[in-house]
Amino acid sequence: MSVFTLSQAAKEEVLLKELAGLTAHHRANCEPYDRILSASGFTEAASIADLPWLPVRLFKTLELKSIPDDEVFKTLTSSGTTGDVSRIYLDKAAAAEQQRRLAATVQTVLGPKRLPMILVDTRAMLKDRTSFSARGAGVLGMSTFGRDHVWALDMEGEVDLTALRGFLEKHGDRPFLIFGFTFLVWLHLYEVALRHGLDLSNGILIHSGGWKKLIDQAVSPDEFRARLASVGLTKVHNYYGMVEQIGTIFLEGPSGGSLYCPDFADVVVRDPQTWAELPPGKPGLLEVISTLPTSYPGHVLLTEDLGVVHGIDDGDWPGKRFSVLGRLPRAEARGCSDTYREAA
Amino acid sequence: MIFRFGADGDLTAPSDDRLSVGDPRVVDFLAALARKLLAPAVARRHPELGSLGYFLRPAELNRAVEKMRRDDALVFPRGNVFHLPPANVDTIFVYSWAISALAGNHNVVRISSRSAGAAEVILDAMNAVKADPVIGRTQRMVTYGRDDAVTASLSKWCDLRVVWGGDAAVDAIRKHPLRPSARDLTFPDRTSWAVLSVPGWRAADPAARRTAVVGFANDAYWFDQAACSSPRTVFLVGGRAGDADGVRTEFLDLLLDVVDQRGWTVDAAMAVEKRVNAYGLAATGAARTLDFPDNRITAVTLAGPGTAPRRWIGAGAFPFAEVPSLRDLVPAMNRQDQTVSHFGFTPAELRDFATELGGRGVDRIVPFGSALTFGALWDGYDLPAEFTRLTTLQM
Numbered sequence A: 001m002s003v004f005t006l007s008q009a010a011k012e013e014v015l016l017k018e019l020a021g022l023t024a025h026h027r028a029n030c031e032p033y034d035r036i037l038s039a040s041g042f043t044e045a046a047s048i049a050d051l052p053w054l055p056v057r058l059f060k061t062l063e064l065k066s067i068p069d070d071e072v073f074k075t076l077t078s079s080g081t082t083g084d085v086s087r088i089y090l091d092k093a094a095a096a097e098q099q100r101r102l103a104a105t106v107q108t109v110l111g112p113k114r115l116p117m118i119l120v121d122t123r124a125m126l127k128d129r130t131s132f133s134a135r136g137a138g139v140l141g142m143s144t145f146g147r148d149h150v151w152a153l154d155m156e157g158e159v160d161l162t163a164l165r166g167f168l169e170k171h172g173d174r175p176f177l178i179f180g181f182t183f184l185v186w187l188h189l190y191e192v193a194l195r196h197g198l199d200l201s202n203g204i205l206i207h208s209g210g211w212k213k214l215i216d217q218a219v220s221p222d223e224f225r226a227r228l229a230s231v232g233l234t235k236v237h238n239y240y241g242m243v244e245q246i247g248t249i250f251l252e253g254p255s256g257g258s259l260y261c262p263d264f265a266d267v268v269v270r271d272p273q274t275w276a277e278l279p280p281g282k283p284g285l286l287e288v289i290s291t292l293p294t295s296y297p298g299h300v301l302l303t304e305d306l307g308v309v310h311g312i313d314d315g316d317w318p319g320k321r322f323s324v325l326g327r328l329p330r331a332e333a334r335g336c337s338d339t340y341r342e343a344a
Numbered sequence B: 001m002i003f004r005f006g007a008d009g010d011l012t013a014p015s016d017d018r019l020s021v022g023d024p025r026v027v028d029f030l031a032a033l034a035r036k037l038l039a040p041a042v043a044r045r046h047p048e049l050g051s052l053g054y055f056l057r058p059a060e061l062n063r064a065v066e067k068m069r070r071d072d073a074l075v076f077p078r079g080n081v082f083h084l085p086p087a088n089v090d091t092i093f094v095y096s097w098a099i100s101a102l103a104g105n106h107n108v109v110r111i112s113s114r115s116a117g118a119a120e121v122i123l124d125a126m127n128a129v130k131a132d133p134v135i136g137r138t139q140r141m142v143t144y145g146r147d148d149a150v151t152a153s154l155s156k157w158c159d160l161r162v163v164w165g166g167d168a169a170v171d172a173i174r175k176h177p178l179r180p181s182a183r184d185l186t187f188p189d190r191t192s193w194a195v196l197s198v199p200g201w202r203a204a205d206p207a208a209r210r211t212a213v214v215g216f217a218n219d220a221y222w223f224d225q226a227a228c229s230s231p232r233t234v235f236l237v238g239g240r241a242g243d244a245d246g247v248r249t250e251f252l253d254l255l256l257d258v259v260d261q262r263g264w265t266v267d268a269a270m271a272v273e274k275r276v277n278a279y280g281l282a283a284t285g286a287a288r289t290l291d292f293p294d295n296r297i298t299a300v301t302l303a304g305p306g307t308a309p310r311r312w313i314g315a316g317a318f319p320f321a322e323v324p325s326l327r328d329l330v331p332a333m334n335r336q337d338q339t340v341s342h343f344g345f346t347p348a349e350l351r352d353f354a355t356e357l358g359g360r361g362v363d364r365i366v367p368f369g370s371a372l373t374f375g376a377l378w379d380g381y382d383l384p385a386e387f388t389r390l391t392t393l394q395m
Helices: A008-029 A031-039 A092-110 A129-143 A161-171 A182-196 A212-216 A221-230 B024-037 B040-045 B047-055 B058-068 B092-102 B118-128 B133-138 B148-157 B166-173 B198-203 B206-221 B243-262 B268-283 B326-332 B347-357
Strands: A074-077 A087-090 A115-122 A146-153 A176-181 A203-208 A235-240 A250-252 A265-270 A284-290 A300-312 A320-327 B002-005 B074-077 B080-084 B106-110 B139-143 B160-164 B183-187 B191-197 B231-237 B287-294 B297-302 B317-323 B337-343 B364-367 B388-391
Touching (some): A008 A300, A087 A092, A092 A203, A092 A250, A115 A129, A129 A176, A146 A161, A146 A176, A176 A182, A265 A320, B024 B040, B024 B118, B047 B092, B080 B092, B080 B148, B092 B139, B106 B148, B160 B166, B231 B243, B317 B326, B326 B347, B347 B364
Parallel strands (some): A115 A176, A203 A235, B080 B106, B160 B183, B231 B317, B337 B364
Antiparallel strands (some): A284 A300, B074 B388, B287 B297
């Protein structure tokens, strides 16, 4: 079973109808959203790229939801670098649907059964209230797709070699799931597996969290993949997603190098000067599109990440395949006022 | 602690040096600095240093000193002055320091470690002037990190503390007590506006309109519209129904043309910042329409003068609102408002506006192009008076 089935043309036909419907739904149920669209003169979209996008940071500055207060079942928050957080409101239906779609997406590479699972993280992190929302939610969310979990790191953040060896003895001869943040996988799992000859050849790795720290260490995505293959780990899937589009992840295909959009999602790369859609090969700002946000107007979001589409209907799976290239630096103003907090 | 200018050593040690109000050694130093800043090579690279150089010319300095003199009292330096200027408007620290130095004070200026560009050029120029040694002993510019102990001891040392940088900065600095006899001169968050007379614009010839827009563009774009005096919302004043729309279109077309000619750009991050803020105005109902013709210009139609934002929207973001007359703008102004730049009004209209405001808001009413021109009267203060003390003498 896969959620990566639709060619780009087929997908756009299906999605445009659904997304136009969602736009109308949110306009009718979220007054601030309707005001933004009215003020910008939006009437209707003839293509996916015509759909009105919201800057993702808007969820940090505004309360945007399309459900009444008494139907809010879950409020998700993202941690922000500047202290401001996104607030995402889900009703019961949206919460269930996002979990179901996320499961369907990862089951494309894991199969339908829950696999034994290594979490490349420390249980101590769950106790740290300040970092919980981002890292903890990711780990806990993904842990539901596995069973017989083992933490790769002990409470002090050191590699727990005994636990890893025990896990591999018990489960290592059949497919198992490994999940963690890209940098932790590199720093702890890869190096330990190499040094101690751990056999990870039945593992399926799902990892996320950005490449910045690895690029700083001069490790490219290609090299990451090649080095993991050298310890037997060949089934490796990076993914890209954000709390503002919870349930939607863009997953790396089996042969690596590109992220793919599930059938209910898409991406558009925009020229940051003209805001027009860019063709494959041209890097720009990444817009993420998903039909999952039904309880808040987050179905078309302009991220602050730079990306590039590599190709359309020419990879492991149909549709667009793309990469995330890094973050747009935050705008900083000159000025008299917001200046020297440092003096205090 | 890095000494950027002046003699290395204990900043708060007692000093035997005495400067007078309008001390010739200070005047000579500032005049030499002005010559360096007005050098063509410098002025080309940093046009804002040109106006600073002009401000420091001997004729201007002598005029300022003359104004410090009084018939009814002897005028002396206030004493020790501790300046905390903003990091990002590179020239402000020179203006406030120069007037204080001219008044004969011993000054310590904290230069932000984030200062760059023009600030570095100024410091280099200061260090290149052959000055009387007393200048380096009494005028010191330092950079230090997040060090409360230094800020605290300088706060105890000074007779006047000059705090720029917004409400949060003022509150934070005020946690450090002053001597009982000392006080603060504060420059908190401010907002500035532009007012454009619709009939005045229509009456002006194309050359006059263009000059006005060039001046407005400098005011708005030089500091990314984030200086306290940078105009943000433009109020279109007067005219018959429908006139304002046409004037706004002409104004924006000319503005884009000027911005184009200057080669000014607005990067992607700033463009996104503007979208976030403009969408925020629309979402709350403060704005009725948003136009994004180009990253360099964002035009916002406000629901009315009362919803004009006092928050920064981004570089090249212009909310517009219409009012029948300047008097109708008065209720929307408050203490936070600093500069109103104007075009197309009669002197009588402007005087009436100022009188109606009655000091309850707006400290400066200046023509387009002069919003950023610093003066000895600033934020409602007479700075030379603030930097001096008076002795009465009755025989």
